[in-house]
Amino acid sequence: MMELYLDLLSSPCRSVFLFPKVVGIPFEFKHVDLLSGQQHSEEFGKISIVRKVPVMKDGSFILTESTAILQYLAQKYSSSVADHWYPADLQQRARVDEYLSWQHMNLRAHGTKVLLLKFMYPLVMDSEPPKEKVDAAVEDLNQSLKLLEEKFLQSKPFIIGEQISLADLVAIVELMQPTGVGVDVFEGRPKLIAWRERVKQVLGEELFDETHEKIMKASSRKQRTPQMEMMKPRLQKLLG
Amino acid sequence: MALELYLDLHSQPCRSVYMFAKKNNIPFEFKKISLLDGEQYGEEFGKITLIRQVPALRDGDFCLAESIAILLYLAEKFKTADFWYPADLQQRARINEYLSWQHTGIRLHGSKVFWLQLLLPKLLGVEVPQDKLDAALEDLDSSLKLIEEKFIQDKPFIAGDHISLADLVAIAEVMQPVGSGLDVFEGRPKLSAWRDRVQAAIGKELFDEAHQMILGGVPVMDVSKMQVLKSKIIRLFL
Numbered sequence: 184m185m186e187l188y189l190d191l192l193s194s195p196c197r198s199v200f201l202f203p204k205v206v207g208i209p210f211e212f213k214h215v216d217l218l219s220g221q222q223h224s225e226e227f228g229k230i231s232i233v234r235k236v237p238v239m240k241d242g243s244f245i246l247t248e249s250t251a252i253l254q255y256l257a258q259k260y261s262s263s264v265a266d267h268w269y270p271a272d273l274q275q276r277a278r279v280d281e282y283l284s285w286q287h288m289n290l291r292a293h294g295t296k297v298l299l300l301k302f303m304y305p306l307v308m309d310s311e312p313p314k315e316k317v318d319a320a321v322e323d324l325n326q327s328l329k330l331l332e333e334k335f336l337q338s339k340p341f342i343i344g345e346q347i348s349l350a351d352l353v354a355i356v357e358l359m360q361p362t363g364v365g366v367d368v369f370e371g372r373p374k375l376i377a378w379r380e381r382v383k384q385v386l387g388e389e390l391f392d393e394t395h396e397k398i399m400k401a402s403s404r405k406q407r408t409p410q411m412e413m414m415k416p417r418l419q420k421l422l423g
Numbered sequence: 424m425a426l427e428l429y430l431d432l433h434s435q436p437c438r439s440v441y442m443f444a445k446k447n448n449i450p451f452e453f454k455k456i457s458l459l460d461g462e463q464y465g466e467e468f469g470k471i472t473l474i475r476q477v478p479a480l481r482d483g484d485f486c487l488a489e490s491i492a493i494l495l496y497l498a499e500k501f502k503t504a505d506f507w508y509p510a511d512l513q514q515r516a517r518i519n520e521y522l523s524w525q526h527t528g529i530r531l532h533g534s535k536v537f538w539l540q541l542l543l544p545k546l547l548g549v550e551v552p553q554d555k556l557d558a559a560l561e562d563l564d565s566s567l568k569l570i571e572e573k574f575i576q577d578k579p580f581i582a583g584d585h586i587s588l589a590d591l592v593a594i595a596e597v598m599q600p601v602g603s604g605l606d607v608f609e610g611r612p613k614l615s616a617w618r619d620r621v622q623a624a625i626g627k628e629l630f631d632e633a634h635q636m637i638l639g640g641v642p643v644m645d646v647s648k649m650q651v652l653k654s655k656i657i658r659l660f661l
């Protein structure tokens with residue numbers, strides 16, 4: 184059976200978790216505990232030298248990168264996965280590809296930075312992050328949210344139009360990242376809220392909430408683990 | 424109306440799209456957008472894409488941004504040879520994996536080195552702290568190492584025996600820091616050999632043509648037009 188190496192604290196893991204669940208592709212959930220540094224274990228290094236999650240193992244074929252995994256699953260199970268997830272139509276597919284590409288350095292990058300500053304920084308560095316850094320990160324995130332609304336959604340129900348696709352899935356899990364640590368990206372954005380509700384309805388509210396349980400409880404985690412020390416250099420680099 | 428490609432060959436993703444279209448004889452109109460002159464912030468370009476980045480494509484009334492999306496669109500629309508983006512499930516997945524990883528895996532680091540080493544100090548007169556440059560060079564080094572060890576390994580090209588979109592996107596990124604004077608191929612025989620194969624597969628003439636701008640050193644510019652870009656770059660990299 185296909186194995187998916189995941190930690191639901193990670194947004195790309197959540198999209199890779201949700202997709203097969205929603206479309207009925209069976210898999211074995213292999214937990215990789217990021218906060219205790221399991222990605223640095225020798226065992227996990229044999230799965231992927233990049234040492235990130237998610238990772239898919241389908242027989243002897245190992246694949247990293249959530250968008251690649253989602254595209255692989257959509258293609259492999261194309262006879263049973265509805266077309267709208269990753270349409271065969273040239274222009275519609277291009278719209279999905281455009282979002283999946285743009286989001287890396289925009290919504291994902293800025294949402295992650297806000298999460299690292301607000302959640303990981305106090306835990307690892309034992310002090311509050313510099314205010315101007317947090318403000319700059321939140322401003323960048325706001326710019327991405329603006330573009331999500333004005334360019335990608337506009338007045339359509341979903342990113343590519345009438346139906347949900349991989350683009351909405353990848354978008355929604357990233358929005359939950361800063362939300363989970365107290366930066367509610369939906370506040371004051373009725374258009375985004377309405378879109379979120381539509382996405383939740385298609386995915387299934389119970390499944391959506393179950394998937395996001397860990398990230399939504401992130402703020403309540405006060406326990407510092409020794410492995411968090413390894414995050415220090417990354418955080419210092421982030422802040423410059 | 425012919426297909427329009429909005430490009431600035433200083434930009435890595437523009438070079439990948441340019442080389443792909445030219446190599447495959449895809450007819451297009453080259454619409455120059457000068458990034459250093461701030462043309463991406465103009466009203467006209469805003470009508471093409473709100474993302475305000477290059478490359479961008481206009482095909483009739485269909486506008487598209489993001490080089491990866493553009494490459495996949497062109498490959499499909501013009502039915503280019505299978506090896507560019509194979510129909511085979513696993514081969515295609517390998518290419519998608521690279522195309523996804525590269526955004527933060529190499530693109531970010533190569534761009535950073537290019538700006539910190541060349542354009543910020545030499546064009547804009549912004550002082551770059553040594554520790555920032557060192558950190559950027561370190562990140563770039565790790566990226567190049569991963570390209571060799573994970574993506575190329577002992578294969579001729581990223582997806583195997585043939586060149587693909589992955590190599591095209593990779594080579595443009597790897598060449599960026601070269602433009603700021605860093606020989607990324609020095610001490611990396613595997614990467615050099617791969618570059619030679621990619622160059623041969625693309626064709627030396629086309630490769631050189633695409634990279635002429637980036638290898639031309641510090642451009643002669645009116646830097647007063649660069650204020651918006653300057654503050655974005657400082658925010659991003661410093």
